[in-house]
Amino acid sequence: MRYIMKKSVLSIVSAAFILAACGSNSASPTPESKPKEKDEQYTIGVTQIMEHPALNLAHEGFQKALEESGLNVKYDVQNAQGDNSANDTIATNFVGANVDLIFANSTPSAQAALSKTTEIPIVFTSVVDPVGAELVASMEEPGGNVTGTSHHHPDSIARTLKFMKEELGAKTIGTVYNAGEQNSRAQIDKIKVQMDELGLVLKEASASTTAEVKQATESIVDKVDVLYIVTDNTVVTAFESVVSVANDNKIPLIAADIDSLDRGAFAAFGVDFFEVGHEAGEMAVKILNGESKPSEIAAQPPKNLKFVINKKTADTIGVEIKPEWNAEILD
Structure with missing residues (x-):
């Protein structure tokens, strides 16, 4: 109103x-x-x-x-x-x-x-x-x-990529985002820099509307080990489409916001x-x-970074949750 x-x-x-x-x-x-x-x-x-x-x-x-x-x-x-x-x-x-x-x-x-x-x-x-x-x-x-x-914690990308490589054995990471969103391009640029340092490869697919999200995800899912979705407004709005493709292909889907866990993401390093x-x-x-x-008044980054895993999704895609990950578990 x-x-x-x-x-x-x-x-x-x-x-x-x-x-x-x-x-x-x-x-x-x-x-x-x-x-x-x-x-x-x-x-x-x-x-x-x-x-x-x-x-x-x-x-x-x-x-x-x-x-x-x-x-x-x-x-x-x-x-x-x-x-x-x-x-x-x-x-x-x-x-x-x-x-x-x-x-x-x-x-x-x-x-x-x-x-x-x-x-x-x-x-x-x-x-x-x-x-x-x-x-x-x-x-x-x-x-x-x-x-x-x-809402971007300075350690979120580094910790996410390290987890993908060291704990999930990923070499190629897939992402879908709207290239027209400055918010998303900034995240992707940071991801690329840190991937180069870790020897990881990024496969990108662009979706300018929510209707294009599923097809964009399908275009790269068979070429990647993990899917990583940043806080892109277009893709997050159609997040269930990404979850469906990831689960059907038994691919871990990691989000940049913990709120996406309730919608089916496997894990997230994110903020409240x-x-x-x-x-x-x-x-x-x-x-x-x-x-x-x-x-x-100084502009502020978030103070706390959480690592949360969705147990139901982990079971669906066949990933065992290890105690040493020290993750919060969403049942």
């Missing part, structure tokens, strides 16, 4: 008074430096590229942090359903409505929001490479009106998206309270 904030008469009068007092020689206060009175309501525009479990968990974590803060918040929640033109429209509408803060849940959502405003505070999450996506100048000093949390979203929510609280500007 779309909620539209109606500014109170008091707020409008106060704003007019401030502008009149400042005159033409002073800039008006930006949203990030003008906290509201305790009983006033904030509107947060939530923009998400599409529906899938990991992004939804990040949104839940974000809202939980705002709830814990005690702030009076209304959400205008919009989902682009994978359509980048809709993504731009959502961002434009939020700017037109003069929301107090934009919560951008995914790389393309954050990029669209930043392209429309350099004044309204933007807090992102579910972003692999905030610097590479040109959202922040650096993780330590974001600059501008944007900060947030990445609820935690990542919650940390982004804590940043939003500081901004809305006037404690900090986005430029003063």
Whole structure:
């Protein structure tokens, strides 16, 4: 449901008074430096590229942090359903409505929001490479009106590839992703660098829509020892198609997010998206309270990396779970 904030008469009068007092020689206060009175309501525009479990968990974590803060918040929640033109429209509408803060849940959502405003505070999450996506100048000093949390743990790719090689005996790794997603290309580039160091080979297949995911997976499954799916919005949305092909061919499917285990992945080195979203929510609280500007809050990678194995899938593809793997087991 779309909620539209109606500014109170008091707020409008106060704003007019401030502008009149400042005159033409002073800039008006930006949203990030003008906290509201305790009983006033904030509107947060939530923009998400599409529906899938990991992004939804990040949104839940974000809202939980705002709830814990005690702030009076209304959400205008919009989902682009994978359509980048809709993504731009959502961002434009939020700017037109003069929301107090934009919560951008995914790389393309954050990029669209930043392209429309350099004044309204933007807090992102579910972003692999905030610097590479040109959202922040650096993780330590974001600059501008944007900060947030990445869901890419710096050790996740290295640990995943090492496990594939040393414990599963893999030599050739297959992956399916949407080459049009910057988020995905950043992960694939990192994978290639580390594969070269380990002497592994990567077989790639591209899928620009969810309808192409199964066929893309089928095109490489007989050429690989393991399938590795990164946090690609297109592929994760059609994840069951990849699971079906992998299981039929008795190929271990390793995901980059632990939420995909419930959907049939064999294993994952990943993070808790609820935690990542919650940390982004804590940043939003500081901004809305006037404690900090986005430029003063360092963008953060996830703190914890989990290794989880789906026992049912392991049994299906005939992989024995070894105690020395020290994995959490999903029954």
